[in-house]
Amino acid sequence: MRTHQVYYLHLSDSDEPEVIGVGECAPLPGLSIDARPDLEAKLGQLAANVAARQLTANDLQQMLKFADLREWPAIRFALETALLDMQQGGNKRLYANDFSEGRAGIPINGLIWMGEKNFMQEQIRKKLSEGYTCLKLKIGSLDFATELDILHQIREVAGPEDLTIRVDANGAFAPDEAFRKLERLARYSLHSIEQPIRQGQPEQMQQLCAYTPIPIALDEELIGVQETEKQVELLDFIKPQYIILKPTLVGGMQASADWIKLAEERSIDWWMTSALESNIGLNAISQFTANYTISIPQGLGTGQLYHNNIDSPLQIKKGWLWYSGDTWRELPEQA
Numbered sequence: 001m002r003t004h005q006v007y008y009l010h011l012s013d014s015d016e017p018e019v020i021g022v023g024e025c026a027p028l029p030g031l032s033i034d035a036r037p038d039l040e041a042k043l044g045q046l047a048a049n050v051a052a053r054q055l056t057a058n059d060l061q062q063m064l065k066f067a068d069l070r071e072w073p074a075i076r077f078a079l080e081t082a083l084l085d086m087q088q089g090g091n092k093r094l095y096a097n098d099f100s101e102g103r104a105g106i107p108i109n110g111l112i113w114m115g116e117k118n119f120m121q122e123q124i125r126k127k128l129s130e131g132y133t134c135l136k137l138k139i140g141s142l143d144f145a146t147e148l149d150i151l152h153q154i155r156e157v158a159g160p161e162d163l164t165i166r167v168d169a170n171g172a173f174a175p176d177e178a179f180r181k182l183e184r185l186a187r188y189s190l191h192s193i194e195q196p197i198r199q200g201q202p203e204q205m206q207q208l209c210a211y212t213p214i215p216i217a218l219d220e221e222l223i224g225v226q227e228t229e230k231q232v233e234l235l236d237f238i239k240p241q242y243i244i245l246k247p248t249l250v251g252g253m254q255a256s257a258d259w260i261k262l263a264e265e266r267s268i269d270w271w272m273t274s275a276l277e278s279n280i281g282l283n284a285i286s287q288f289t290a291n292y293t294i295s296i297p298q299g300l301g302t303g304q305l306y307h308n309n310i311d312s313p314l315q316i317k318k319g320w321l322w323y324s325g326d327t328w329r330e331l332p333e334q335a
Contacts, residue, residue: 004028004306006278007043009075011082012090014054021086023078024248024281031275032249033224034072042072046079057087064254070226073251080252081284092283092312092328099290102313105320106290107297109134109166114141120150128157131318134164134191134297140172144181151188160189164297171198171220178208186213191296192242195219206238215241219273222259223249231259235266243268244299246275253288260292273299279312286314286321 006026012019025043027035034042050060060083063069069076084094098104110127112120112135120137127135135154139147154165165188173181173196182196192215197204199220209216218240225231235243243263245256256272263270272289274282286300300321313325 004276007040007078008280009043009047009078009082011050011086013086019086019090021082021084021090022092022280023080023082023085024277024284025074025078026248026277026281027074028249028275031220031223032074034074043075046075057083064252073255074248076255077247077252077281080254081281084284093287094284095287095291097287097290100287100323102323102325104290105317105322106286106294106300107134108301108316108319108321109136109297109299110319111299111301112137114138117142117146117150121153124150124154128163133162133319134166136166136168136299138170139167140169148184151185155188164191165189166191166194168194168219169196171195173197175201175204178204179211182208182212182214190214192217194244195221199223202234202237209238209240217242217244219244219246226251228258231262235262235268240268243270245270245272247285247288248275248277248281253284256288269296271296271298278306279310279314283312283314286323
């Protein structure tokens, strides 16, 4: 994927039209359940409905809970973000916490993208020189022996006491080979592995989580699981060590908070990850994340991938994400 289509939802009150809340709708093709040809039509329908009915903020809060938007998690995220932004004055400070006030940063992992061995090694060297103490490697696209060799080289430079390593298989392992591969990966003292096998295989995933030598984090497994009963069933059956939350994919901040509550009740840890949003979405996710006590690095640094991203106060310094200053430049124009 070389381009990512993003829609910005603008929301204002007729009594204060100058206060505009902005939310981002940016589903990921191949992952988001609402990456569909009729997404733009659904957004237009939503905008027309809100304008024609002159809905109040309370109406919009209720709309976020309606089944009509259940299958549109990226739209729910955009509407929720725009509403929060508007209610807080339209200045992109959605929550009042130490992060949004610039007093504290959020530790993040450095993301290493899949590619040829030399490309991945160069990324690793760059991230280490930038001060990251946690790296996340995408695996599964190269020969497995080559990927093990890369991990070996990293560990020769930095041991587990100095560098945390996460890997993300994106479901690349076949169920009958997954455990053997996990055993070999465990030699490198990994923090966790995301989605070792493809989602939708609960029995096999349950077995892996029960006997794995590396903590397993569910990622794609959560996508499309909207009802509380189904979420409870998934967590109680698979019993993962971690879950990973992407608000664009699971339906926004409140939906993420619901997952967190269910996970923590079961002593399942979690971390938050952006899903290639622009800085509008990344800002919302980061401020939401900062409402919690953060004990491990989060996956919130992908906004720097784009050459035409919106300038924002978000800055990465030595493996930490900071909200520095008040300047938001080149905000998306209102359609």
